Amino acid sequence: MxxxxxxxxxLLDRITKKWALNILANGKDIEVIKNxxxxxxxxxxxxxxxxxxxxxxxxxxxTLLVLVGMVYYLIxxxxxxxxxxxxxxxxxxxxxxxxxxxxxxxxxVDFIMLHYKHLYYFPTFNVADILVVFGTITLAIYILKEGx
Numbered sequence: 001m002x003x004x005x006x007x008x009x010x011l012l013d014r015i016t017k018k019w020a021l022n023i024l025a026n027g028k029d030i031e032v033i034k035n036x037x038x039x040x041x042x043x044x045x046x047x048x049x050x051x052x053x054x055x056x057x058x059x060x061x062x063t064l065l066v067l068v069g070m071v072y073y074l075i076x077x078x079x080x081x082x083x084x085x086x087x088x089x090x091x092x093x094x095x096x097x098x099x100x101x102x103x104x105x106x107x108x109v110d111f112i113m114l115h116y117k118h119l120y121y122f123p124t125f126n127v128a129d130i131l132v133v134f135g136t137i138t139l140a141i142y143i144l145k146e147g148x
Contacts, residue, residue, distance in 0.1 A: 001082075002089040009093025010100075013127040019102065020111035022124075035117045043107040044126045049123045056102050063099045067092060083105075083142045090135030097128030 024030070024041035031038045046053040070088050079085060101108040110124040 002085045005044070005086060005089035006093040006096070007091065009097055009128075009131045013094070013097030014129070015126045016111070017118065019095075020109055025112055036115065039111050039114065039115045042110040042113075043100070043105075044110045045107045048129070056106055060099060060102045063095050063102070067095055067099075081142060081146070083114040083138060083145070087138035087142055088137045088140060090131045092126040092135075094131030094133075094135060097126075097131070101128075109128045 019039055020039070021042075024039055027041070029038055029040045044050065045056065047059055052059060070092055073079075073086070074088060077090075098108050108126065108128075110126045112126060112130075113124045114122040
């Protein structure tokens with residue numbers, strides 16, 4: 001099941017980023033919910049919230065280290081918890097999606113923008129980011145539930 005989550009996550013990320021590259025990259029924004037939710041193309045050369053701008057190699061290496069660590073843990077310890085395996089699968093799929101962008105494009109394709117009118121803008125993100133966030137939340141739930 002975890003392998004399927006990783007494959008589906010990567011596919012969803014690639015399909016939506018290809019769509020953003022084909023439709024939004026020409027400067028055409030799509031307002032889904034007025035003053036709240038917009039699809040807008042952005043090339044992020046940093047990490048979350050735009051930190052580490054231009055540090056593509058560093059970010060790719062950190063991502064690779066985390067991925068290797070997670071896969072090593074899964075292989076060596078063979079955890080029985082479905083919740084832990086699902087959280088790792090979500091994080092791995094999102095990390096691979098953004099790593100692909102960093103290696104191929106030298107930036108991450110972001111396109112989902114949440115905002116309140118023109119007063120507040122949440123940092124633009126993508127499907128891979130959503131996968132990492134939900135995976136991290138699931139991992140936190142696992143840790144709290146297991147008391148570790």
